[in-house]
Every structure is written in C-alpha cells, then in structure tokens.
Amino acid sequence: MNTKTFGGGKKPSERPSKICPVCQKPFAWRKKWARDWENVIYCSEKCKKTRA
Numbered sequence: 348m349n350t351k352t353f354g355g356g357k358k359p360s361e362r363p364s365k366i367c368p369v370c371q372k373p374f375a376w377r378k379k380w381a382r383d384w385e386n387v388i389y390c391s392e393k394c395k396k397t398r399a
C-alpha cells in the first residue's frame with residue numbers, strides 16, 4: 348500500500364485544500380497547481396496582488 352501517491356484521478360473530496368491568508372476562504376486543489384501545490388499560498392492572482 349502506498350498512501351503517499353498523489354493521484355489526480357481521485358474523488359474531489361479527497362483533494363487537498365488550503366486557507367487563503369488574504370480572504371480567509373478555503374480553496375481546493377486545482378489541476379493547474381498539480382506540479383506546484385506546495386508553493387500555492389493564495390486562492391487567486393487577485394489575492395496574491397492584494398497581499399503585496
């Protein structure tokens with residue numbers, strides 16, 4: 348059993364999520380972040396700019 352595998356074909360509810368520090372809203376993993384999820388901090392470009 349390998350539970351560390353990060354598969355993209357799982358149920359949406361099994362996808363990871365984070366809380367955006369700007370708008371305080373949870374946002375879920377997105378396909379476009381597949382390679383960069385560890386570095387994703389903000390839910391959107393808008394929040395990213397707001398923070399800066």
Ligand SMILES: [Zn+2]
Pocket residue numbers: 367368369370371372389390391394
């Ligand atoms: Zn946000």
